[in-house]
Amino acid sequence: xxxxxxxxxxxxxxxxxxxxxxxxxxxxxxxxxxxxxxxxxxxxxxxxxxxxxxxxxxxxxxxxxxxxxxxxxxxxxxxxxxxxxxxxxxxxxxxxxxxxxxxxxxxxxxxxxxxxxxxxx
RNA sequence: GGAGUAGACUAAAUGGUCGCUGGGUCUCUGGUUUGAGAUUCAGAGGAAAGUCCGAGCUCCACAGGGCAGGGUGGUCGCUAACAGCGACUGGGGGUGACCCCAAGGAAAGUGCCACAGAAAACAUACCGCCCCGAGCAUGUCGAGGGGUAAGGGUGAAAAGGUGAGGUAAGAGCUCACCAGUAUCAUGGGUGACCAUGGUAGCUUGGUAAACCCCACCCGGAGCAAGACCAAAUAGGAGAGUGUGAAGAACUUUCUUCUUCGCAGGGUUGCCCGCCCAAAGGCUCUCGGGUAGGUCGCACGAGGCGUUUGGCAACAGGCGUCCCAGCUGAAUGACCAUUGCCUGAUGUCCUUGCAUCAGGAACAGAACUCGGCUUAUUGUCUGCUCCAGCU
RNA sequence: GGAGAGAUGACCGAGCUGGCCGAAGGUGCACGAUUGGAAAUCGUGUGUUCCGUCACAAACGGGACCGAGGGUUCGAAUCCCUCUCUCUCCG
Numbered sequence: 001x002x003x004x005x006x007x008x009x010x011x012x013x014x015x016x017x018x019x020x021x022x023x024x025x026x027x028x029x030x031x032x033x034x035x036x037x038x039x040x041x042x043x044x045x046x047x048x049x050x051x052x053x054x055x056x057x058x059x060x061x062x063x064x065x066x067x068x069x070x071x072x073x074x075x076x077x078x079x080x081x082x083x084x085x086x087x088x089x090x091x092x093x094x095x096x097x098x099x100x101x102x103x104x105x106x107x108x109x110x111x112x113x114x115x116x117x118x119x120x121x
Numbered sequence: 122g123g124a125g126u127a128g129a130c131u132a133a134a135u136g137g138u139c140g141c142u143g144g145g146u147c148u149c150u151g152g153u154u155u156g157a158g159a160u161u162c163a164g165a166g167g168a169a170a171g172u173c174c175g176a177g178c179u180c181c182a183c184a185g186g187g188c189a190g191g192g193u194g195g196u197c198g199c200u201a202a203c204a205g206c207g208a209c210u211g212g213g214g215g216u217g218a219c220c221c222c223a224a225g226g227a228a229a230g231u232g233c234c235a236c237a238g239a240a241a242a243c244a245u246a247c248c249g250c251c252c253c254g255a256g257c258a259u260g261u262c263g264a265g266g267g268g269u270a271a272g273g274g275u276g277a278a279a280a281g282g283u284g285a286g287g288u289a290a291g292a293g294c295u296c297a298c299c300a301g302u303a304u305c306a307u308g309g310g311u312g313a314c315c316a317u318g319g320u321a322g323c324u325u326g327g328u329a330a331a332c333c334c335c336a337c338c339c340g341g342a343g344c345a346a347g348a349c350c351a352a353a354u355a356g357g358a359g360a361g362u363g364u365g366a367a368g369a370a371c372u373u374u375c376u377u378c379u380u381c382g383c384a385g386g387g388u389u390g391c392c393c394g395c396c397c398a399a400a401g402g403c404u405c406u407c408g409g410g411u412a413g414g415u416c417g418c419a420c421g422a423g424g425c426g427u428u429u430g431g432c433a434a435c436a437g438g439c440g441u442c443c444c445a446g447c448u449g450a451a452u453g454a455c456c457a458u459u460g461c462c463u464g465a466u467g468u469c470c471u472u473g474c475a476u477c478a479g480g481a482a483c484a485g486a487a488c489u490c491g492g493c494u495u496a497u498u499g500u501c502u503g504c505u506c507c508a509g510c511u
Numbered sequence: 512g513g514a515g516a517g518a519u520g521a522c523c524g525a526g527c528u529g530g531c532c533g534a535a536g537g538u539g540c541a542c543g544a545u546u547g548g549a550a551a552u553c554g555u556g557u558g559u560u561c562c563g564u565c566a567c568a569a570a571c572g573g574g575a576c577c578g579a580g581g582g583u584u585c586g587a588a589u590c591c592c593u594c595u596c597u598c599u600c601c602g
Contacts, residue, residue: 004139013449016412048449058170058485062450070454073140098454171594172513223583223591234585235530277585330583330591331528345513345602487512495594 006073012048012084021048021086030104032096034088037080045079047072048086051093060094067098071105078110085109 012018025038040046049068051061068087072079079085087105096104 006140008141011449014413015449018449050449059483062453062485065449066453070140074454173593233529328584343513343601494592 003077004073006069010044010046012046012086017084018048018050018086021084025084025086028108030108032090032093032101032104034090035105035108036086036088038084040082040084042082045076045082046084048084050086050088052089054091055089056094064089064093067101070098071102075102075106075110080109 012021021036021038025036027034027036029035047069049065051064053061055061055064068089072085093101
């Protein structure tokens with residue numbers, strides 16, 4: 001399997017999973033995102049996304065979610081292993097460029113990675 | 122050239138790297154389902170939006186009819202249906218192209234018409250005009266009685282308009298013309314209605330997006346509909362089994378039947394004993410059913426082309442194509458090139474060409490269709506008005 | 512995705528069988544009375560914006576605004592249509 005793939009089993013899809021990650025996970029916050037992480041028993045990490053209506057209309061919400069998925073797909077090697085990660089977007093996230101978004105998330109999720117990964121660009 | 126009006130089309134393209142979803146084919150694992158890999162094909166819209174209407178479809182209800190409630194409202198047609206569409210009629214707006222109209226009934230009945238005004242609909246006449254006139258101060262006097270809707274002012278709206286006759290003053294009281302209503306005839310049109318002519322009474326306020334009347338239509342809820350599979354836990358029903366006690370059958374034991382209760386965990390496997398907990402035995406079956414999953418779910422009032430009928434909406438024939446199917450929700454991220462638009466600069470009389478910079482809207486399927494409404498990019502075409510040149 | 516309810520001054524909230532409604536009432540705010548001072552109480556006032564009078568302000572007069580835009584009507588917060596926003600319910 002390619003190292004940059006993103007299958008269905010790598011997503012958080014159940015409401016009960018979201019609630020346990022919210023309640024028991026480690027919560028951190030940046031200017032435009034809230035991040036909750038919780039170790040799981042699987043061999044891989046999973047990603048869950050929440051984008052409220054305050055971000056914008058459906059087109060802008062989908063745009064934010066696609067780019068967050070793209071970030072997760074390309075930075076899997078540097079992210080913590082066997083963790084459930086839930087990213088909640090706050091108002092204003094739709095105005096960021098992709099590079100600004102990567103820098104903001106790297107500060108919390110990839111503290112070892114000083115420079116943003118742009119090799120795939 | 123400017124302003125406007127109607128309509129049609131469009132919603133950038135190609136390539137690269139890394140990814141997502143579905144269908145087909147092949148390979149591997151495997152008893153099937155499934156899973157993994159390879160390859161190939163396909164993968165948002167004109168509004169997918171708002172959910173304002175109308176249908177299909179599903180479940181529930183239902184003999185038939187009526188009431189209540191809701192909707193529609195010029196005519197003819199189209200349609201599966203519609204509050205939609207087309208053509209036409211009538212009314213209104215605009216210099217015009219053209220656009221807009223919930224456009225039946227107020228002479229079936231009820232209600233309302235604030236303030237102002239005499240009066241807001243059965244004209245009980247405020248001022249005024251006119252006639253009669255008690256009276257006494259004898260005149261520009263007028264208690265009282267009567268006639269009068271021509272004039273005044275109020276109001277959104279005041280009881281047909283103009284002119285003449287007529288009268289005490291006036292009045293459709295009479296006449297002419299005009300407007301309007303009802304009705305009849307003839308002609309045209311499927312019809313709404315139109316044209317022409319006659320007759321009548323002389324004239325009838327507005328409001329039905331107030332109640333209402335008339336004609337026609339409507340059962341309710343919605344894919345989170347609904348159907349199927351179904352873990353764990355708890356609870357329900359039934360069957361079987363073990364064991365204790367009591368009772369009955371029996372002289373007693375055994376055995377059988379009935380009723381009631383119990384069966385747990387730990388201490389090394391078993392027994393005794395001890396400790397903890399306590400009235401929930403154990404096993405199986407059944408049905409309901411939650412989480413979750415599968416179906417519903419994409420071949421359809423389908424698209425494209427062509428032809429016939431029709432002014433058109435649309436309908437029929439023939440040919441051809443299969444064209445998203447997600448579910449914490451795929452259809453993408455980044456980059457390059459070309460094209461488009463705008464601005465600046467250079468060349469040129471302009472069109473155009475070159476360079477640089479910037480821009481590319483509204484917006485994301487969620488069971489599926491037909492409409493409406495709203496948001497919005499660019500281009501083209503027809504027509505109208507104004508200005509200029511020849 | 513589907514179904515439903517609502518929007519009125521700074522805030523809450525009546526008015527929704529059309530007219531006397533820029534709009535009751537309460538909270539808040541300002542001023543005054545009371546007090547040595549405050550609280551409480553009592554009284555008065557208090558929306559925004561545009562135009563005019565005026566050198567400005569104040570005051571006075573007029574117009575518009577009941578989420579936004581149209582329509583019906585002589586007249587709309589109220590009736591009808593379209594849009595915007597907020598909230599609730601259905602797993």
